Amino acid sequence: MTPPGRPEGECGSAGGAGPALAITGLRHAWPGQRDDLLVIDALVLAAGEHLFLHGPSGSGKSTLLGLMAGVLLPRTGQVAVLGQDWAAMRAARRDAHRAAHVGVLFQQFNLLPWLDVLGNVLLPCRLSAQRRQRAAARHGRAEAGAEALLQRMQLPAASWRRPAGQLSVGQQQRVAAARALIGMPALVIADEPTSALDAALRDEFMQLLREECAAGGSSLVFVSHDERLAAQFSRRLSLAEINRARPAAAVPA
Ligand SMILES: Nc1ncnc2c1ncn2[C@@H]1O[C@H](COP(=O)(O)OP(=O)(O)OP(=O)(O)O)[C@@H](O)[C@H]1O
Numbered sequence: 001m002t003p004p005g006r007p008e009g010e011c012g013s014a015g016g017a018g019p020a021l022a023i024t025g026l027r028h029a030w031p032g033q034r035d036d037l038l039v040i041d042a043l044v045l046a047a048g049e050h051l052f053l054h055g056p057s058g059s060g061k062s063t064l065l066g067l068m069a070g071v072l073l074p075r076t077g078q079v080a081v082l083g084q085d086w087a088a089m090r091a092a093r094r095d096a097h098r099a100a101h102v103g104v105l106f107q108q109f110n111l112l113p114w115l116d117v118l119g120n121v122l123l124p125c126r127l128s129a130q131r132r133q134r135a136a137a138r139h140g141r142a143e144a145g146a147e148a149l150l151q152r153m154q155l156p157a158a159s160w161r162r163p164a165g166q167l168s169v170g171q172q173q174r175v176a177a178a179r180a181l182i183g184m185p186a187l188v189i190a191d192e193p194t195s196a197l198d199a200a201l202r203d204e205f206m207q208l209l210r211e212e213c214a215a216g217g218s219s220l221v222f223v224s225h226d227e228r229l230a231a232q233f234s235r236r237l238s239l240a241e242i243n244r245a246r247p248a249a250a251v252p253a
């Protein structure tokens with residue numbers, strides 16, 4: 001069934017009817033590391049499923065999100081979004097698949113500092129006709145969609161034409177959140193997305209996240225150290241539950 005807000009036939013354009021995310025037989029080590037940081041036999045996220053992922057600092061959560069988003073490739077194994085394995089695609093195809101189907105909010109935000117706020121939010125729509133069409137279907141025009149998200153994130157209109165690099169850290173985090181959500185991607189990946197927000201903004205963001213994901217039938221992987229937020233998720237997972245890699249400290253010299 002086509003998720004709400006997703007035009008008929010779109011799953012086909014993504015190349016198959018696979019789940020939002022499927023990890024199989026994954027092993028990953030950073031260059032220079034002797035031992036694998038991540039050994040995950042299987043993890044599947046169904047369409048519309050929302051996962052709260054937690055674990056100690058340095059346990060590999062951000063690395064796993066990078067692998068899910070296809071910005072990192074595993075040493076072995078498969079990480080597929082909508083049935084498409086990142087490692088099986090050429091780099092340009094990976095970038096196109098990510099732009100169309102994945103909204104990413106990383107800890108470093110990765111905004112283009114010289115580009116204005118609206119330009120940053122609209123980037124996925126410039127890179128993907130599907131994201132632009134979905135934003136337009138929801139708001140009339142993609143630009144109106146960007147403005148609506150920025151308004152909900154309480155970024156004043158006076159800031160929309162300012163270079164993103166001139167904003168405070170908390171404001172940049174909100175711009176990055178709007179960019180991740182625009183055009184209702186099939187998979188939203190958020191790494192500590194509320195770390196720079198005060199309590200009121202955090203609550204508003206969580207509500208916006210729920211609404212946007214519901215409207216698009218989007219799946220969500222949400223990493224946070226804030227255990228208060230865990231209760232809002234139907235599925236909660238500690239990375240240690242699925243990661244069979246032995247912690248480096250446990251490896252005998
Ligand atoms: N670019 C990189 N190159 C080499 N090693 C890295 C790189 N990024 C992370 N690591 C290593 O991978 C391990 C896991 O880091 P990662 O950032 O994934 O953990 P995390 O669980 O997200 O931590 P935190 O909760 O502090 O954000 C750490 O030992 C870190 O040093």
